[in-house]
Amino acid sequence: MSAALRRIAALVDQAVADGVCSAAAVAVDVDGAPALRHWAGVLQRIGDDGAELPAAERPPVRPDTCFDLASVTKVYSAHTLLGLVAEGVLALDAPVARWLPEYREGARSEVTLRHLLTHTSGLPAVWDGWREAVRRRAPDGAPPSAPDRRALTADLAAVPLAAPPGTRWVYACTGYLTAMLLAERATGRPWAELVRRHTLDPLGLAATTFRPDRERTAATEYQPEFGRGTVRGVVHDEAAWSLGGTAANAGLFAPLEDVLRFAEAIRRGEEERTAVWMWDDQLPSVLRPEAQRPPHGVSLGLRIGETAWMGPEGSACRGHTGFTGTSLQIDRARGVSVVLLTNRVHPTREGRPVHPLRAATATAALADFPAQQHF
Numbered sequence: 001m002s003a004a005l006r007r008i009a010a011l012v013d014q015a016v017a018d019g020v021c022s023a024a025a026v027a028v029d030v031d032g033a034p035a036l037r038h039w040a041g042v043l044q045r046i047g048d049d050g051a052e053l054p055a056a057e058r059p060p061v062r063p064d065t066c067f068d069l070a071s072v073t074k075v076y077s078a079h080t081l082l083g084l085v086a087e088g089v090l091a092l093d094a095p096v097a098r099w100l101p102e103y104r105e106g107a108r109s110e111v112t113l114r115h116l117l118t119h120t121s122g123l124p125a126v127w128d129g130w131r132e133a134v135r136r137r138a139p140d141g142a143p144p145s146a147p148d149r150r151a152l153t154a155d156l157a158a159v160p161l162a163a164p165p166g167t168r169w170v171y172a173c174t175g176y177l178t179a180m181l182l183a184e185r186a187t188g189r190p191w192a193e194l195v196r197r198h199t200l201d202p203l204g205l206a207a208t209t210f211r212p213d214r215e216r217t218a219a220t221e222y223q224p225e226f227g228r229g230t231v232r233g234v235v236h237d238e239a240a241w242s243l244g245g246t247a248a249n250a251g252l253f254a255p256l257e258d259v260l261r262f263a264e265a266i267r268r269g270e271e272e273r274t275a276v277w278m279w280d281d282q283l284p285s286v287l288r289p290e291a292q293r294p295p296h297g298v299s300l301g302l303r304i305g306e307t308a309w310m311g312p313e314g315s316a317c318r319g320h321t322g323f324t325g326t327s328l329q330i331d332r333a334r335g336v337s338v339v340l341l342t343n344r345v346h347p348t349r350e351g352r353p354v355h356p357l358r359a360a361t362a363t364a365a366l367a368d369f370p371a372q373q374h375f
Contacts, residue, residue: 070322078301
């Protein structure tokens, strides 16, 4: 193992020791061959009463440990939605009003799936409809039932635009939730089934799920205010939780090897959705000349060259992060895929930031391999 890869393992160990997270896992592949696998820490430090657990009640992280992927779920969601596009069920540039009649009036009639997947639809960043569901939660903190989900998706479909489509880029969970609703309306099938059919099964991601085994899952936040105690084996994101735990903005759980396998499928780019749609910068085609632009590119599902966490050598990389402390990063020129999974919100989201760890990990991983045309 190279010095750079040993440094990555040491960085992850130090992050756990410093309390950035209680659990962590990191993987690096080069041209599809394993270069590094490393796991560190424990699944849970804080119990449902908020007290520190005794050492004997802190199970160690293992290779099969599942992490809450948070917004890394959006990449899987984009892959699923683009599978429906490839089948002709959905269209990238058709108005979503074709399937969502709630979008037939005013500027909403211009919104397309391409807008939703690039965060340029004009929808607000956050959908607050989940708050009512949480207020009416069951006494044991269980997520709402199916009838509640139907009412919530109706509320979601009615969210007004905050700006006309194509006039700004604002990272919006609302857009991905709306894209999920679009897919469910167009197919008549539940979102979990669509993700399984178009992404998990074809890519062999058997351990990736919306319903993980709690005993094999890293804990996230201590949330007594929502009646959840320390969240473990249930999605951390409150909007996804309100929808029953199955959503397009967040909700998937996976172990390290499964996330790496997904990243590698994107790196190889063996079909149009991974080779082009999920790789090429879409902003030139969706943003108007006068629009507010981000300092990075955006594909259909991935961020491009976001060096704040991809590292200074990451200007050609594609990837995504998750609020819980997860990320995947792909560099086709170097043939490198990097996956970092942590539970940095355990026991609180107010802990130390994980971006420095992401950037240092990426910098070390890319430093070992010169850029060349692998793809």
